[in-house]
Amino acid sequence: MIRVWIAARIVDLVAATYGVAIPYPAIDMPKNPEYGDFATNVAFGLAQQLRKSPMAIAQELCDTSKMVAGVEGIEFVPLNGFVNLKLNDALIWRQLQSWNPTTVLPVAVPQRILLEYVSANPTGPLHIGHGRWAVIGSCLKDLLVQVGHQVHSEFYVNDAGNQIGLFRASVAAIRDGEPVPEGGYLGAYVKDLVDAPNPVEAMRSAHESTLARIGVVFDQWFSEQTLHDRGAVAEAISVLRDAETVYQADGAEWFRSTDFGDDKDRVLTKSDGAYTYFAVDCAYHADKMARAGDRMINIWGADHHGYVPRVRAMVQALGGSEWASASRFNVIIGQLVTLLKNGEPIRMSKRTGEMVTLDEIVDEIGSDATRFFLAMKSSDSSIEFDLEVAKKKSNENPVFYVQYAHARICAIYRKLEILAPTDATHEILNTAERNLMMWCLQFQDEIHAAAENLAPNRVVFFLIELARLVHGMYESSPILKTEPALQRQRLYILEKARACIEAGLQLLRISAPIAM
RNA sequence: GCCCUCGUAGCUCAGUAGGAUAGAGCGCUGGAUUCCUAAUCCGGAGGCCGUGGGUUCGAAUCCCGCCGUGGGCACCA
Numbered sequence: 001m002i003r004v005w006i007a008a009r010i011v012d013l014v015a016a017t018y019g020v021a022i023p024y025p026a027i028d029m030p031k032n033p034e035y036g037d038f039a040t041n042v043a044f045g046l047a048q049q050l051r052k053s054p055m056a057i058a059q060e061l062c063d064t065s066k067m068v069a070g071v072e073g074i075e076f077v078p079l080n081g082f083v084n085l086k087l088n089d090a091l092i093w094r095q096l097q098s099w100n101p102t103t104v105l106p107v108a109v110p111q112r113i114l115l116e117y118v119s120a121n122p123t124g125p126l127h128i129g130h131g132r133w134a135v136i137g138s139c140l141k142d143l144l145v146q147v148g149h150q151v152h153s154e155f156y157v158n159d160a161g162n163q164i165g166l167f168r169a170s171v172a173a174i175r176d177g178e179p180v181p182e183g184g185y186l187g188a189y190v191k192d193l194v195d196a197p198n199p200v201e202a203m204r205s206a207h208e209s210t211l212a213r214i215g216v217v218f219d220q221w222f223s224e225q226t227l228h229d230r231g232a233v234a235e236a237i238s239v240l241r242d243a244e245t246v247y248q249a250d251g252a253e254w255f256r257s258t259d260f261g262d263d264k265d266r267v268l269t270k271s272d273g274a275y276t277y278f279a280v281d282c283a284y285h286a287d288k289m290a291r292a293g294d295r296m297i298n299i300w301g302a303d304h305h306g307y308v309p310r311v312r313a314m315v316q317a318l319g320g321s322e323w324a325s326a327s328r329f330n331v332i333i334g335q336l337v338t339l340l341k342n343g344e345p346i347r348m349s350k351r352t353g354e355m356v357t358l359d360e361i362v363d364e365i366g367s368d369a370t371r372f373f374l375a376m377k378s379s380d381s382s383i384e385f386d387l388e389v390a391k392k393k394s395n396e397n398p399v400f401y402v403q404y405a406h407a408r409i410c411a412i413y414r415k416l417e418i419l420a421p422t423d424a425t426h427e428i429l430n431t432a433e434r435n436l437m438m439w440c441l442q443f444q445d446e447i448h449a450a451a452e453n454l455a456p457n458r459v460v461f462f463l464i465e466l467a468r469l470v471h472g473m474y475e476s477s478p479i480l481k482t483e484p485a486l487q488r489q490r491l492y493i494l495e496k497a498r499a500c501i502e503a504g505l506q507l508l509r510i511s512a513p514i515a516m
Numbered sequence: 517g518c519c520c521u522c523g524u525a526g527c528u529c530a531g532u533a534g535g536a537u538a539g540a541g542c543g544c545u546g547g548a549u550u551c552c553u554a555a556u557c558c559g560g561a562g563g564c565c566g567u568g569g570g571u572u573c574g575a576a577u578c579c580c581g582c583c584g585u586g587g588g589c590a591c592c593a
Binding site: 026028035039054081082161162164250251252253254263264267269276278280301302303305306307309333335376378380381383384389392397398400403404405407409411412415416452453458461464468472475478481515 | 531540553555558588590593
């Protein structure tokens with residue numbers, strides 16, 4: 001949390017200089033290394049309030065810094081209104097000595113969070129798209145837990161309704177040698193289910209096994225059927241009715257979701273008396289809000305994004321307006337994945353069974369590469385997943401780049417036949433050593449940013465950059481043929497970096513091999 | 517038609533609580549191996565950040581229009 005630490009020093013400095021209290025300012029890493037290690041733009045924000053130019057304020061802050069306690073080892077340099085900060089080697093070294101990548105300060109307000117993801121229908125095997133939500137969801141869970149939240153992860157099993165009836169009928173038809181019903185399921189996997197006592201449960205169980213192969217395990221598999229069984233749907237509708245958000249029209253019962261920003265009202269009970277999928281979802285979300293406590297996060301595919309406004313409406317009607325806030329309810333809409341083979345997109349259809357399953361992909365390229373590729377892209381852009389690239393063991397495939405950095409460090413210990421040093425003193429630090437240390441120290445800041453923005457891909461990019469710095473130091477700063485004190489210094493830095501890579505990969509549930 | 521998403525190097529993508537000269541990998545190109553795994557490193561070329569306005573001391577980032585991509589617009593699930 002070095003950036004938080006720096007920000008706190010700046011807050012103190014501003015208070016000491018002008019007697020004003022400010023919130024934690026942004027701490028940037030300047031692109032130009034001549035500007036120092038960190039920079040802050042507080043002077044711009046204070047300019048209006050203090051009726052002074054940013055340049056003058058930056059200058060004054062830097063002047064005052066010499067008289068303030070707690071900033072020893074930091075050189076303050078004003079430039080163009082920015083305050084640039086340069087940390088001396090001793091300070092960085094002290095920071096590193098007390099730094100441990102697995103220790104992360106908890107957030108100020110920990111939440112109880114219910115995270116729902118994947119929730120694929122149990123009518124066919126999982127594909128790469130489900131894999132993407134599975135990976136992002138599982139990374140998100142670990143991230144949120146890492147910063148102090150309590151997270152319950154859940155897979156919603158749509159084991160009731162028309163599609164399930166059609167699916168069961170399709171399996172039965174194939175078993176009995178009869179034609180599959182109109183709009184039914186024809187895929188090869190359907191044949192494999194004819195002997196299953198319960199094809200739906202067999203399919204769900206297959207999902208569980210597939211997900212376990214890529215390290216995705218749910219705290220709960222929530223059955224839609226149980227909502228029907230205990231009358232939860234009728235209960236949810238009556239809550240909406242009591243809130244006077246329900247009316248009758250055309251023989252059906254409607255939820256006035258337009259009162260909550262949706263663009264049209266939605267049917268709850270059809271004119272034939274059956275509940276809609278949406279009505280069942282009302283029951284599910286009511287149940288989730290009761291269990292979640294503080295916050296709900298749903299991860300859905302792009303084909304559901306039109307569904308979001310009505311769910312937001314329903315959540316507010318059932319749970320109260322506080323559930324409209326982004327700190328209580330998030331829907332992450334993940335864009336689609338196009339699978340490429342030899343540069344050509346593969347078309348998929350679940351109904352006819354023309355598809356490459358997630359299992360087949362994991363068979364081919366393994367869990368580590370699958371997870372890394374799916375985690376590295378931000379969830380709101382559609383991506384291409386190239387099977388050939390994912391199989392390559394080169395720089396084109398960044399998972400090996402990161403793992404190799406870890407393995408290389410381990411190889412040095414083997415060569416020297418020693419264990420990693422637990423402490424060391426330092427002499428002068430070269431640029432490669434210094435940059436690597438500075439990057440490691442920001443690991444926790446990055447974890448917090450990734451958790452806050454629900455963006456696990458930030459961790460992946462942090463690790464790629466970390467690996468780059470390790471490889472850079474490896475090339476420029478020899479160890480075996482170096483005098484003992486410097487050797488120990490370098491080993492100490494590399495061990496911190498190794499632990500950081502290990503911690504980062506663990507967060508992504510990717511292995512950190514000691515040899516490759 | 518309406519709503520949502522995205523548009524950054526030739527390709528695949530980072531970077532968006534506004535910051536100082538916009539980044540990486542691949543591809544192209546020039547180098548590095550008496551030395552810890554070359555699965556690596558160092559250098560070069562390559563950009564009006566879709567487009568036109570606006571807000572601001574400052575915009576890839578925020579707001580509006582337009583163009584383009586993908587998705588959604590059921591008493592389906």
